[in-house]
Amino acid sequence: MSNSTSIAVTSTTACPCGTGQTYGKCCQPFHAGSKLPATAVQLMRSRYCAFALGLGQYLAETVPEEKAHEFAARTVSRQKCRWTNLEIIKTEAGGLFENTGYVEFIASFTENGRRETLHENSRFLRHNGKWLYVDGEMLP
């Protein structure tokens, strides 16, 4: 049961989020639940990475509870796309000692052979010590 969206990523290959670190030292501990992202941008990267790897459960666990279903469904609907690049444009707050943060990014993907980009300014909140993706403003 393989499809075109599955990427061969292991703990020793480059993390899909593009930090230049290995998956094992970057987003894997977040996905495995052994570590929590310390900053909004770490959560942002780990969520991009979860989209790339099709980890719907992680996506559902990193939004406010009332939005979890929406996310699980959205992930399924996006399984035909292949996430190819993440560029962080700007971050605002979202640090170790803050409870809100914004991350502007451009994510690139191909869907049905077409190259697309998603440009968004995402809003994150820390809830009980855990960063969550709340919503985002689409940018042109």
Ligand SMILES: [Zn+2]
């Ligand atoms: Zn990563």
